[in-house]
Amino acid sequence: MLALSKEEQTTVQEAGDLVVELRSVSKHYGDTVAVANASLSARRGELVCLLGPSGCGKTTTLRMVAGFVEPTSGTVSINGVDMTRQPPYRRDTGMVFQSYALFPHMTVAENIAFGLENLKWARVDREKRVSEMLKLVELPHLAQRLPSQLSGGQQQRIALARALAMRPAVLLLDEPFSNLDAQLRVRMREELREVIRGVDVTTLFVTHDQEEALTMSDRIVVMNAGQIEQVGTPGEIYEAPSTSFVAKFIGWCSLLNGIVDADGVFTSGGGLRLKGHWSPGAGTAVIRPEQIKLSSDGARGTALTALVLQSHYYGGATRLLLEVNGEQLTMEDRFAFGRQPKVGDVLAIVISADDIRVIQSK
Ligand SMILES: Nc1ncnc2c1ncn2[C@@H]1O[C@H](COP(=O)(O)OP(=O)(O)O)[C@@H](O)[C@H]1O
Ligand SMILES: [Mg+2]
Incomplete structure (x- = not known):
């Protein structure tokens, strides 16, 4: 058997552990460079946050992982498989949009079951999964409501339940709290973190809110004008910023x-x-x-x-x-x-x- 050095063993182990990997990904819209040469990764079960000011390329990056946007160059891998040219439904990702995007004419239960129905799951199995998901987000009593009969926070939780119902390898969240008031936002942070821990799903989370990023993330990717400025734990980003931009953007x-x-x-x-x-x-x-x-x-x-x-x-x-x-x-x-x-x-x-x-x- 081939003996590996300690360094090589770590590399092998880490490579196998990478659920999401972007290598030198760029996205150009005409003359606009939305994302420039971005490389980032998320390990199994990790919550990685993309943080940066409005227009810096966070949503574009997330959509390239989901498959809604095709990169101009570079590669996107999920669980070690090159997904760059694969459609969203092949990628094993679940997305929660900034606007929640629940289907307005469907009940909460129907919204959560939507993806399972597309996969032709049997009714009993669907119902079982829907009730599991409603329990997870602590809203089992709302199964028969329409989205218009829910508060913002409840809609947000249902959108999360719908994304998690498919047990995706990767959960993608684009500014999920931006439509909630300040107090609810803080509470939802803790709840979301707990739900994510409970199901152990690898998560990419987009926000422009530095406090949200610091309190929720295992690692933060700081973006500025389409570029990645720094990647690190909240402590590293706050205490050892590598650029003036990062220092100024995170905290006073x-x-x-x-x-x-x-x-x-x-x-x-x-x-x-x-x-x-x-x-x-x-x-x-x-x-x-x-x-x-x-x-x-x-x-x-x-x-x-x-x-x-x-x-x-x-x-x-x-x-x-x-x-x-x-x-x-x-x-x-x-x-x-x-x-x-x-x-x-x-x-x-x-x-x-x-x-x-x-x-x-x-
Ligand atoms: N479909 C598009 N067509 C043209 N420009 C776009 C498109 N989507 C995003 N952009 C531009 O790309 C840049 C990054 O946008 P985005 O990823 O939405 O930023 P963020 O989510 O960080 O606010 C912005 O300058 C934006 O105007
Ligand atoms: Mg955005």
């Missing part, structure tokens, strides 16, 4: 351009110095609001003088825009009741440079 931050000297000290264009251990050269420091602390809170390090330029009260926390050594920085803190800083106040702050990311200029 202050970006300072500057230079790291031979001793690893960063000096910004405005003259703010941070002592760290970054590699020498030009770069951009990414300072998250929570990395700035009040020195009166016992934060260790050199105290800097900060002038409050703006103060925004959010109840649980206050976000401040500060001027510090010629730079503007955003900080966020939970100040004691009645102790909210005001515009014009001067504070002593400490920047915890240890875990600040400096993106090296290319």
